[in-house]
Amino acid sequence: MAGADRTIETGTILATSASATSYTLVEHAPEIGDPRLSDLLRYWCAKRRGRSVPAYRDIDPIEIPGLLTYLWIHDYDPESERFRVRLMGEAVRSTYDCPVVGIDVEDLVTQAAYPVVSERYRAVLDTPAIGHGRGRIYGHTIGRVGGGERLYLPLADDEGHPRMILGATIYKLLDDPQAAAAVEAGLRPDTMSPVAVL
Template sequence: MGDDGQVLFTDDPTLSAVARYWAARRRGQPMPDRTDIDPLHLPPSVWPNLLLTEPVAGSSAARYRLVGTAHVERYTFDFTGRTTAEIMQGSYRDYMERIYATTLQEGVPVYSESVFRWDASGYAFTRRLMLPLRHGGPSAALVFSAQVWPSELPVHPRSITDLSGTGGFRDGFFIALDPDTFLPRDTRDL
């Protein structure tokens, strides 16, 4: 939560649009079902920033089922069908898997921010909103999310595998949000 008690992402049109859509598709339930979500019902400007992931049984990893083109451009390859264990390393992998686990286990939206040491010339900042989805049952089974990069890249795109393996992940935090208000429930710093 910001110092003024506001929802953390209201300043970002992509994150706000995804939050409004998810909330409307809940229809009085704790979270929408996967069948209630169709990314084509969101503004086309949002599509490149979307992700859909599912947990990998018996693992802390998540598998990417939908990867928007902004991610492909930013990280240099399409990681649809790949897992966090296959494309991420070190503390960044741990960080992302904790966010996915929190979203799934608590069944609530999660907001996160992180900073990468992109190269010798500077840092890149990113923001995410991760939203739980049911898939035929009562509990969270998938994570529908949007990720944005408010700042321009200091240089050319880099592979997420390279970025996470070279100590590029500088720091990050995430906050579980109340599903009705999108206000923070708690903060977890790394």
């Protein structure tokens, strides 16, 4: 039911040994703040063409030039249950100190962060759902706190199975402790909106 504000399920996942983070499955479209991410969602929806999830072959990053530097695509291999980086725009890639295309996501994030990332990605593919987060970005993955917003969307393979994630992350790394503390104070769980609500 679009526009509803009722939470229908919460999944809690271990972020570190000292704390937990969660995602919330909701019955409404994500509440996106950055207009560039709204553009990405509209683009993704247009590519659905009556299907639950658009296919990877239907996505052309050149069609959304304002987002190229923020885009990323991760593949999911159901046999190994691992995610691998297929594409990463420069603004996102620059947060890492190594080449990232072709690398398993598990090797890009901290050991404590991977269960969080994997659980959220699996929710996006298995539901399928639209993942959205705002607040702390990268705090548990690269060990530096950033503030921003992220949208991650399922893509189907040639057989129609959701096997990839198209995402965009717009952020600013926060080296100032006060700014980082403010982001931490405003932290809210990621939401997962089932594609059926759109």
